[in-house]
Amino acid sequence: MHFNQAPEIPENPLPIVVIGAGGIVRDAHLPAYALAQFPVVGLYDLMPEKAKSLAQSVGMPQCAFDSLDQLVQKAKDVGAVFDVAVPADQILGILKQLPDGSAVLLQKPMGETLQEAEQIRQLCRQKSLVAAVNFQLRHAPYILAAMDVMERGLIGETFDVEFNICVHTPWELWEFLKTKPRLEILYHSIHYLDTVRAFWGEPKRVFASTIKHPNHAQLAPTRSTIVLDYGAYRQARIMTNHGHDYGPDHQQSYLKIEGTEGAIKIQIGTSFDYPKGRPSKFKYYTRKEAEMGWQEVPLIGDWFPHAFIGPMASLQFHLQNSNSAFPNGVEDAYQTMKLVERLYESNELGAVPLEKHSRR
Known part of the structure; x- marks a missing residue:
């Protein structure tokens, strides 16, 4: 198809x-x-x-x-x-x-x-x-294809989105980032936030933790865990670790979208061995064609440069x-920036500490 x-x-x-x-x-x-x-x-x-x-x-x-x-x-x-x-x-x-x-x-x-x-x-x-x-990113070939799959109703009503990025990112390529107080969410995960907004609009609540990596201690935080709560059954999660420098075997970079009638799984190839990258891949499953199992869709282009x-x-x-x-447009982009700010606010508010119980 x-x-x-x-x-x-x-x-x-x-x-x-x-x-x-x-x-x-x-x-x-x-x-x-x-x-x-x-x-x-x-x-x-x-x-x-x-x-x-x-x-x-x-x-x-x-x-x-x-x-x-x-x-x-x-x-x-x-x-x-x-x-x-x-x-x-x-x-x-x-x-x-x-x-x-x-x-x-x-x-x-x-x-x-x-x-x-x-x-x-x-x-x-x-x-x-x-x-x-x-x-x-919302204009990348695989994101446009995902939107087409969703609009055709092939995977039903979507309720779960997950970005999971565990790679080694060579931050040294961007000299200007060395002195920035904000890094991962503002300069990287912002793409995923904007894409989730393209799918579902504005979340009701957000949660975030963004933290440094010991091997990138001179930089602002480069690891993040983000939850966007849309109420009812809908949730989006963004999990990033840019310091997995232990070979390619267990690196991963994917977007998974689940719906009531099927799912989409996209390998985001650009993240691997940046800037060389790997080919991105797009697969989907729909109950309407259950006998076909997971089907791979050949991609025409990738995030770089086609999404631009x-x-x-x-x-x-x-x-x-x-x-x-x-x-x-700037007015819509402002909403993505507002979401970024709320996530940094969530990070600053901090986690709820476990109650300390005195020993008996």
Whole structure:
């Protein structure tokens, strides 16, 4: 059976100018835009040589700009969309320099705290920016396929979602994370939180514990256990351990969705041996085809780079028709940031200690 795995692409996509020339732009943004045939006409970085080197490596040397002002002028001349792919603490400063009314795709997270997210949201409103946030996992081929399976009713009413990640993540690849007070939930599990929200909306209650790893003691917490309570029978769990450095045999990275009539199991291949990764896999079981057992669906693409097409496509469709669905809009992304903040609050509130009984 065929399931949807790709976002709809605008027929006449607008050109794109990119602010930032880091690894995520090299490995995901530019390859995704090439796959979707989105024209990239400008590239700028605070380190101009970095932008020039990247532009040269992808055969677009004419796209590198020495200053943000030059890039902004290029965007004005051609009516381009801004792709702001910078660390979260730089987003506000960049937005202040963009023309009012611009169309902007912001890198996730939407700031480093809920207060920063609120400032970004308010600035977007004040400047009349048509802004989206690059929460891209909900656009990955296997997530789109899972949504299709669910919408067709093949697994009935869903009641259980579980993300379980037990891998070795090379945090040293992201130099800027060394000094961040928040790490795992804000920069990693936020993808899973946003995806659960795409499935079910807002939870009723949340519980979280995020803690350091002894082998990553210089970093903020890199292990988390998260529970999202939706009431009645629905619950989502996110369990992450990024320090399992004992060989690949018992590493795992999966999403499991259970429903009253079946289930979905997805291997998230990107997490293994990052950034090399393994192929992702998608299997589902439905009582409607019980004789088939668990069926594997061949995947067309993966999280990197294919999922990065979705947020830009969604933004451009919204520019063409303001009534179209806008799942990555700043207003929705703010709700994901609000959820992140509540989880850190839950972590700070702490566990309930066992009552101490005196010995008799």
